[in-house]
Amino acid sequence: MTIILGIFIMVVGAYMVVRTEDILSFFGRIAWFEAHLGTEGGSRLGYKLTGIIAIFIGILIMTGMIGGFITWVFSPLLRYSQP
Numbered sequence: 001m002t003i004i005l006g007i008f009i010m011v012v013g014a015y016m017v018v019r020t021e022d023i024l025s026f027f028g029r030i031a032w033f034e035a036h037l038g039t040e041g042g043s044r045l046g047y048k049l050t051g052i053i054a055i056f057i058g059i060l061i062m063t064g065m066i067g068g069f070i071t072w073v074f075s076p077l078l079r080y081s082q083p
Contacts, residue, residue, distance in 0.1 A: 006062025009054055016051030020044050 016023060024043055033046030060066040071078075 006058045009058030013051040013054030
C-alpha cells in the first residue's frame, strides 16, 4: 500500500511541476509566494517547488525511508527534550 501511495504522491508532484500554468489558473496567485519568491512568476515558482517537495516525499514513502527522514529532521529538537 505504501508503494501505491508513494507513486500517487509522485504523480501529483510531477503534475504540479509540468502543468504549473493550469494549477495557477485554477487556484490563482498566492500572495506569500509573490512577496518572497520574485516579482513576476513567484506563484509559478512556488507551485513548482511544492511539486518537487511532493515528489521527494513520495519517493521517501515509496521506499519506506520516511520514518528515518523525519527522525533525522527532528533529532536536534528531540535531543533537548530528553532528561
